[in-house]
Amino acid sequence: MIKKILSTLAVACCLSNAVSAQESIKKLPAPQTEGGIPLMEAIQKRKTFREFSSEQIDDQTLSNILYAAWGISHDGKRTIPTSQNKQNLSVYAVLPDGVWLYDAANNQLTLASKDDLSPFLNTQDFMQDAVLTLIYTGSDPKNSPMHAGSAYQNVGLYATSRGLNNVVRGWINREGIAKALNLGSEEIIISQTIGWPYK
Numbered sequence: 001m002i003k004k005i006l007s008t009l010a011v012a013c014c015l016s017n018a019v020s021a022q023e024s025i026k027k028l029p030a031p032q033t034e035g036g037i038p039l040m041e042a043i044q045k046r047k048t049f050r051e052f053s054s055e056q057i058d059d060q061t062l063s064n065i066l067y068a069a070w071g072i073s074h075d076g077k078r079t080i081p082t083s084q085n086k087q088n089l090s091v092y093a094v095l096p097d098g099v100w101l102y103d104a105a106n107n108q109l110t111l112a113s114k115d116d117l118s119p120f121l122n123t124q125d126f127m128q129d130a131v132l133t134l135i136y137t138g139s140d141p142k143n144s145p146m147h148a149g150s151a152y153q154n155v156g157l158y159a160t161s162r163g164l165n166n167v168v169r170g171w172i173n174r175e176g177i178a179k180a181l182n183l184g185s186e187e188i189i190i191s192q193t194i195g196w197p198y199k
């Protein structure tokens, strides 16, 4: 009898681990690497729009955004240049169901935290309904901020092409976010909020 109870418990434990492992990974569709408006038009139209509706961002668009920011496009290298190809940058996606670290090599997101970051991000009124904020972090004080700048510019251009609004934001509570994400040696560089305008 005891043996049976123990083996049932072992199965239940394995199952619950399997479920939690599954829940901590979000597979993304392959990014769409063609199309969009002409580059010069996107450069001309890129602009900060501080207006975000609560409309969800579909997984395809999310995958495209993350690829623009920090995807792997050639020889294991990124959609942006990085100093000595050291690729010192991390990109987190703050979504309604948690904070996820972008894993470009596997085209997936890994759950980093279930904490609600809105108290640390909603420092401006227009953030009220926003459903996607990227947080750029890195451990190289000289180069990581430059990498973040390249990434947010790529995202800004993609957003322009896709009809999404976006704003780069330094006015965030870095300490609170770093604590929630258990960042260790990485520093928070900047954030970027992306979303659909109100209809």
Ligand SMILES: Cc1cc2nc3c(=O)[nH]c(=O)nc-3n(C[C@H](O)[C@H](O)[C@H](O)COP(=O)(O)O)c2cc1C
Pocket (backbone or CB within 6 Å): 046, 047, 048, 049, 050, 124, 167, 168, 169, 170, 171, 172, 190
């Ligand atoms: C590094 C950086 C930090 C910024 N921080 C904020 C911010 O905290 N809040 C905000 O509303 N806009 C912020 N912005 C957006 C700028 O205010 C905006 O880019 C600037 O006014 C120029 O407007 P444009 O992007 O439409 O050309 C930031 C932009 C950059 C590049």
